[in-house]
Amino acid sequence: MARFAANLSMLFTEVEFLDRFQAAAKAGFKGVEYLFPYDFEASEIKKRLDDNGLEQVLFNLPAGDWAGGERGIGCHPDRVDEFRDGVDQAIEYARVLGNAQLNCLAGKQPEGVSDEEARKTLIDNLRFAADKLKAEGILLIAEPINTRDIPGFFLNRTEQALSLFDAVGSDNLKLQYDIYHMQIMEGDIAPTIEKHLKRIAHVQLADTPGRHEPGTGEINYPFLFSHLDRLGYSGWIGCEYKPAAGTQEGLDWLDSVR
Secondary structure (H helix, E strand, O other): OOEEEEEOOOOOOOOOHHHHHHHHHHOOOOEEEOOOOOOOOHHHHHHHHHHOOOEEEEEEOOOOOOOOOOOEOOOOHHHHHHHHHHHHHHHHHHHHHOOOEEEEOEOEOOOOOOHHHHHHHHHHHHHHHHHHHHOOOOEEEEOOOOOOOOOOEOOOOHHHHHHHHHHHOOOOEEEEEEHHHHHHHOOOHHHHHHHHHHHEEEEEEOOOOOOOOOOOOOOOHHHHHHHHHHHOOOOEEEEOOOOOOOOHHHOHHHHOOO
16 A cells, blocks of 8 residues: 655645644645755754654755755766765754655756766765665665756666666665656656666656646556555655645545545
């Protein structure tokens, strides 16, 4: 049976961030994820988790100047020290929050940096992060993201990501498979999940077009949920979508599959 986590960077935005934990619990979610916790004290977030009986499922390593348009620095050769400092910061938060996996955003390929240099930098950074997180009992994951929403994003296809993981050579690095992004980039969702299930640690969803809730677009989510159950997927499914008309108003799809 699928376990669904509310992505608090996209859901329940009708209220302030720290109030979204209670809103998610009231809606029936047992787990939460979000982009970043770093604007808040870890203890503040931990209290909201505990008060509402929620599991902290996932957040990202620091990703540069997000407000300024950066989408990760994992492939940036001139930001390696910053990346490594970010791993330390993420570990500090994960320890307090009980978070067992962290996502690395590869980032946009910097202008003037070759494919080879960007790839090597990302491999080195992933290896560093995977080793450091392993010592803490935390899994590192990374995700391909579509280049329509984020032009120039370096990691953008499943096979590309797994080939890069092979080069990293760590047993503490797995795939975050976002159905929305991969439907845009390559389709063939069900066979891809089946082929690579052992390397997938976390799944995220949204429908396309629009990146709204399941049932608003072209993806056959009832089939995919059943498919994941048949395959024995036991991880979380992060609900990382933009509600079409309010979070609560768009949760009927979830009631039908829980």
